[in-house]
Amino acid sequence: MAESREWTYDGTQGKLAARTWSGPDQPTHVVVIAHGYGEHIGRYERLAGALVQNGAVVYAVDHAGHGKSEGEPVVVRDFEDIVSDLHLLDETARRVHPDLPVVLLGHSMGGLIAARYAQRYGHTLAALILSSPVIGRWDAVSQLLALDEIPDVPLDVTTLSRDPAVGQTYAADPLVWHGPFKRTTLEALQRGLETIARGPSVGDLPLMWIHGEDDQLVPIDGSRPGIEHLRGSRFAERTYPQARHELFNELNADDVLRDVTEFIHAQVTTR
Template structure:
């Protein structure tokens, strides 16, 4: 397995990226991580599982995350996130010439790959969204939303604690401990990294019927972070979307007790697209 680390060539900020590849890949997956985390969290299980199945992986740390530059938990705009994803896709096409491409995003990353697929129509073989952040699984307090909207108007880059309950990520306590001890994980979030993403999630649900690319949506019914009902609503809005619900599964399905079943379902779906 060949591993490389580098920075995206085209983007004006330092966006850390890395890739893993088997000797003879049959396709490449552009993986987009979730909010507050980073791409290397997928290196222990997701990456080797996919590489063993002859898939190359290309991934990056989003702006304000991991080893990339930027204020932790802040971005310039939703358009900036789309631009970075687009540059990553261009780099994939350069590095893996003639290979079919899949997009795979988790949580925030799921929001991004769904919107990128709908808005850009990049010509990928398929898109995978796991626990996509289309809508929260809970309603934030009204006072918190009111203050957040005020800051969005007057100080959109101010960062506060996201208040994530880490025990809601996975039922596997060992994985929770790893998350808590990871120095690259953060809990900061700005209004600019919040409200435009919420709006993009609702836009995606409303425009699901415009989807032209095969899409696999996976969500755990026990997710307390993002709404599996929103994922169902999106998938039911398009004949191109397939949804798989994992009974009782928490937010990080690739780190939860059913992680092998999740990966098997993902790989089976990709193999069918090929």
């Protein structure tokens, strides 16, 4: 059973709420998680528990403007700052566990953050996992930016998972952002996509890409060009028929978790 501890640290835009999950045994590696847009690290208990059971100690942070962290709600002016905040978290993990390899896992918008992190700091990582990542082409950004006013349309929670309970819990979560996109954030997302597209591949850093084939929030065909640009010599791909956006909350989540933990185990034991 994973035990969690909440703590804070100073980020680029104020106090950030972080969390560490650990088990009773000595960990063999660190996993850092970057969460998605509008949500928070509290939604990753199931994933963290599976990672801890696989030998990890897990670190995550509510990005600025998300969850319990300071900042204007869901406003990101520059994703380079969010990457820098995540690097501070990584440095903390390494001070506490100086001899352990570090794996980075990013979901959705967190996939964009993790991809850019790997371009900046990939030489320090043991592996990179991108779950339903916002990289390559995400048409929602350009479509919304073309409008004079961003519509205040609630997220269709049925696009998260085939499990209705996931959408119901999301809709009732007070730490989840239920309002419209902010234009500043959309502009930052567009720049972030362009920055990654101009940046390097991850080279020989092991990269795993997982994606639901029925993901309507971040369609798989849009992410694929970004993955093709980013991938290097050590690459694994897993796509899941009928699965939607939140693979770790899907009906086949046990299969997804097994694929991810097996990939991590293979990377940290062959270093």
